[in-house]
Amino acid sequence: MAASLNNDDIIEELKLRREPAWSLSDHPNLIRAASVTVFLALWEIYGRRTDPLLLTYPTAVLRAALQLIWSGELLRQLLVSLASLAAGFGASLVLGVGLGLMMGRSRLAEAALEPHVNGLYATPQVALTPLLMMWFGLGFSVKVVIIFLFAFFPILINTASGVKNVSASMVEVGRAYMASERQVLLKVVFPAALPFIMAGVRLAVGRGLVGMIVAELFTAITGLGAMLTLYGNLFETAKMFVVIIVLGLLGVGLIQATQWLERRMARWKETERATQ
Amino acid sequence: MALNALEQEALTALDLSRPRPLRLTDHLGLLRASSVVLFLILWEVFGRRVNPLFLSYPTAIANACAQLLASGEFQRQALGSLQVYAVGLGAALVLGIFLGLLMGRYRLAEYLLDPYVYALDATPRVALIPLLLLWFGLGAQAKIAVVFLSGIFPVLMNTFSGVRTVSSGLVDIGKAYGAGERQVFTKIILPAALPFIMAGVRLAVGRALIGIITAEMFTAVTGMGALLIRYSSAFATDKFFVPVIFLALLGVLLSVAVEALQKRLAPWKETERAL
Amino acid sequence: MLQVRHLSKVFFEQNDPRKPGLVALYDISLSVRKNEFVSLLGPSGCGKTTLIRIVAGLLPADRGEVLVNGKPVTSPGRERCMVFQQFGLLPWRTVLGNVEFGLEIEGVAREERREVSRKYLDLVGLKGFEDYYPHQISGGMQQRVGIARALSKKPDILLMDEPFGAVDAQTREQLQEELLKIWAKTDTTVIFVTHSIDESIYLSDRVVVMHSRPGCIKEEVVVDLPRPRWEGDIKADPRFAQLRARIRESLRA
Numbered sequence: 119m120a121a122s123l124n125n126d127d128i129i130e131e132l133k134l135r136r137e138p139a140w141s142l143s144d145h146p147n148l149i150r151a152a153s154v155t156v157f158l159a160l161w162e163i164y165g166r167r168t169d170p171l172l173l174t175y176p177t178a179v180l181r182a183a184l185q186l187i188w189s190g191e192l193l194r195q196l197l198v199s200l201a202s203l204a205a206g207f208g209a210s211l212v213l214g215v216g217l218g219l220m221m222g223r224s225r226l227a228e229a230a231l232e233p234h235v236n237g238l239y240a241t242p243q244v245a246l247t248p249l250l251m252m253w254f255g256l257g258f259s260v261k262v263v264i265i266f267l268f269a270f271f272p273i274l275i276n277t278a279s280g281v282k283n284v285s286a287s288m289v290e291v292g293r294a295y296m297a298s299e300r301q302v303l304l305k306v307v308f309p310a311a312l313p314f315i316m317a318g319v320r321l322a323v324g325r326g327l328v329g330m331i332v333a334e335l336f337t338a339i340t341g342l343g344a345m346l347t348l349y350g351n352l353f354e355t356a357k358m359f360v361v362i363i364v365l366g367l368l369g370v371g372l373i374q375a376t377q378w379l380e381r382r383m384a385r386w387k388e389t390e391r392a393t394q
Numbered sequence: 395m396a397l398n399a400l401e402q403e404a405l406t407a408l409d410l411s412r413p414r415p416l417r418l419t420d421h422l423g424l425l426r427a428s429s430v431v432l433f434l435i436l437w438e439v440f441g442r443r444v445n446p447l448f449l450s451y452p453t454a455i456a457n458a459c460a461q462l463l464a465s466g467e468f469q470r471q472a473l474g475s476l477q478v479y480a481v482g483l484g485a486a487l488v489l490g491i492f493l494g495l496l497m498g499r500y501r502l503a504e505y506l507l508d509p510y511v512y513a514l515d516a517t518p519r520v521a522l523i524p525l526l527l528l529w530f531g532l533g534a535q536a537k538i539a540v541v542f543l544s545g546i547f548p549v550l551m552n553t554f555s556g557v558r559t560v561s562s563g564l565v566d567i568g569k570a571y572g573a574g575e576r577q578v579f580t581k582i583i584l585p586a587a588l589p590f591i592m593a594g595v596r597l598a599v600g601r602a603l604i605g606i607i608t609a610e611m612f613t614a615v616t617g618m619g620a621l622l623i624r625y626s627s628a629f630a631t632d633k634f635f636v637p638v639i640f641l642a643l644l645g646v647l648l649s650v651a652v653e654a655l656q657k658r659l660a661p662w663k664e665t666e667r668a669l
Numbered sequence: 670m671l672q673v674r675h676l677s678k679v680f681f682e683q684n685d686p687r688k689p690g691l692v693a694l695y696d697i698s699l700s701v702r703k704n705e706f707v708s709l710l711g712p713s714g715c716g717k718t719t720l721i722r723i724v725a726g727l728l729p730a731d732r733g734e735v736l737v738n739g740k741p742v743t744s745p746g747r748e749r750c751m752v753f754q755q756f757g758l759l760p761w762r763t764v765l766g767n768v769e770f771g772l773e774i775e776g777v778a779r780e781e782r783r784e785v786s787r788k789y790l791d792l793v794g795l796k797g798f799e800d801y802y803p804h805q806i807s808g809g810m811q812q813r814v815g816i817a818r819a820l821s822k823k824p825d826i827l828l829m830d831e832p833f834g835a836v837d838a839q840t841r842e843q844l845q846e847e848l849l850k851i852w853a854k855t856d857t858t859v860i861f862v863t864h865s866i867d868e869s870i871y872l873s874d875r876v877v878v879m880h881s882r883p884g885c886i887k888e889e890v891v892v893d894l895p896r897p898r899w900e901g902d903i904k905a906d907p908r909f910a911q912l913r914a915r916i917r918e919s920l921r922a
Contacts, residue, residue: 248625398882
């Protein structure tokens with residue numbers, strides 16, 4: 119065989135190069151677009167014929183969206199919702215990581231806290247919301263508490279198990295180089311556990327969002343969830359759809375953002391397993 | 395490991411008469427138990443001093459529990475919740491696995507359906523509850539719909555990615571032994587995807603439980619969720635904790651049961667990571 | 670420089686902390702001169718790693734003491750630096766970041782520790798790899814990072830726990846030679862744990878042969894081969910073969 123023969127030549131010689139037959143499955147976006155278009159068209163036609171109190175249709179949803187955006191109502195409620203989400207989630211992040219580090223590092227702290235954590239984690243947190251509303255009223259604070267409760271456990275549990283997973287030899291490296299307990303925690307344990315913590319954060323973001331909606335549905339005073347309750351009572355289905363879509367987009371946006379952060383923070387992790 | 399004679403001798407010579415002082419870390423079980431007991435005692439003492447409208451205490455809750463169970467009211471409501479839960483979850487599992495297999499095996503099905511699956515999966519399902527109530531009323535139908543929607547996506551997504559990760563090598567083995575499409579599906583793909591499916595089922599069981607509670611709380615007519623609302627608006631805090639404890643136990647029981655099932659059905663593979 | 674006096678260490682059962690499971694070290698005494706290269710050689714389970722960890726201050730002894738420059742060792746110290754068997758690199762830090770670790774813990778200013786770290790990376794032949802992550806480089810290179818990190822603290826004693834156990838045979842020989850060259854340039858005392866007879870003879874001034882259960886020193890063999898040893902094929906020297914045979918005999922008995 120000639121030394122200069124490269125892949126292209128071989129393909130040429132074997133007459134492998136030919137136009138592949140056109141296949142529908144090579145155009146996923148075409149199929150997707152068609153599927154969505156047909157769905158929207160059917161919805162529009164069928165929806166216009168149905169009682170508008172029950173079912174709406176795409177153009178009506180669009181109109182309602184413009185109306186809600188124009189009046190500023192949507193943005194105002196969104197900001198209210200986001201404020202409580204930020205406060206509740208921030209609290210669960212700080213406390214979850216802090217306590218998680220403690221539980222992961224100290225077997226005493228773990229033994230003392232674990233039964234309570236497991237008990238509370240096993241309880242479906244929605245079931246506690248009526249009690250929390252009794253304690254904290256119907257305002258901003260109860261929303262923050264509920265969001266906190268929803269988001270706290272995934273962060274706590276993932277942090278604790280991440281810390282426990284840090285290999286003893288890694289901690290020993292820190293000690294051999296005379297790191298104090300604080301330095302071991304900050305420079306060895308925390309970065310080593312970070313991928314676990316971020317996985318917990320990703321879970322917690324989704325759950326925090328659910329907590330926010332639940333809290334607002336039941337308190338029904340401010341926020342996107344309250345808009346849902348309100349327009350549900352008014353049978354304004356189109357406006358409900360607008361809120362649902364916004365919540366969906368919010369969910370996607372938040373999850374994407376955490377995943378991006380996760381990838382960025384765990385760049386070193388990518389192929390770590392390959393070397394082990 | 396037992397010591398050999400030389401080691402015994404060395405040990406005697408060393409005379410480590412104080413083998414090692416006992417530490418608290420040798421009695422973690424005790425610490426755990428005392429932590430719980432201490433919490434219950436503090437709750438009892440503190441709870442008795444607080445206005446009973448806001449905080450109850452363990453013995454009062456135990457009392458309320460006995461009372462509710464004796465009247466049969468609690469069992470009736472619990473049974474109602476469980477029926478709705480079973481129907482909704484059953485439908486979610488059947489359809490979720492079916493659609494997952496379909497989308498995993500056939501690209502066309504995938505591309506036709508995935509815009510909706512992703513859109514609905516991304517939308518927090520609780521947000522749909524008011525809409526579902528509007529459509530299906532306050533009865534069992536609406537609740538079944540909520541449970542169904544809460545449960546279907548974890549199963550569907552996990553089944554889908556399970557089918558997708560079945561290595562083409564395994565499928566080739568099936569084909570090499572002359573298996574048809576049907577046999578490839580039932581003998582290769584399904585068993586290979588099973589651990590994933592079971593991971594999805596485990597997630598779905600938990601999500602559906604949250605779904606039923608939320609739906610019942612919102613409709614506030616029947617079921618566990620309705621009891622929660624009823625007792626909390628009546629400021630009957632002691633009674634309020636009874637369904638809470640029941641739901642916690644139910645949650646634990648269900649996840650233990652699914653885990654056991656998972657080990658039985660897919661013992662050859664360690665629990666797959668949940669998505 | 671370093672003195673180990675009547676050192677003993679007993680490990681207890683995991684599930685019963687009062688039941689002794691293994692006498693890892695029994696009545697070990699050893700002294701090491703300044704600039705000496707000493708190998709601890711023995712089968713696995715003979716306590717050589719336990720011994721080096723006690724010297725490093727990572728593990729307390731049950732009896733006896735370790736003196737460095739006359740002072741008893743109770744914890745890790747800046748005059749002793751450890752090179753680990755599995756490299757002990759922090760995977761989220763770059764090569765440079767890993768070398769900086771020791772100086773950073775000590776509180777050396779950023780600019781200064783960067784400069785020092787670069788110098789030692791250069792010394793171990795890793796110039797240009799500063800920004801790689803550990804998983805991107807080979808095992809041999811990872812251990813060079815580990816060595817640079819230890820050297821950057823200018824330790825009096827370099828403690829090496831089977832440092833070349835996790836790399837392939839060819840890289841291992843190369844690393845041995847480089848270690849000798851680096852050691853010749855710096856004036857450090859080296860304690861080197863290994864279970865390879867050839868490695869211990871090639872590197873050391875003295876080989877401490879240990880045996881297990883209980884972990885004791887069996888014999889100390891002085892290696893009187895001329896230095897530098899990387900010129901020519903010292904392993905073909907008849908004296909080398911004699912030492913090898915003698916140590917093998919000692920291990921077997």
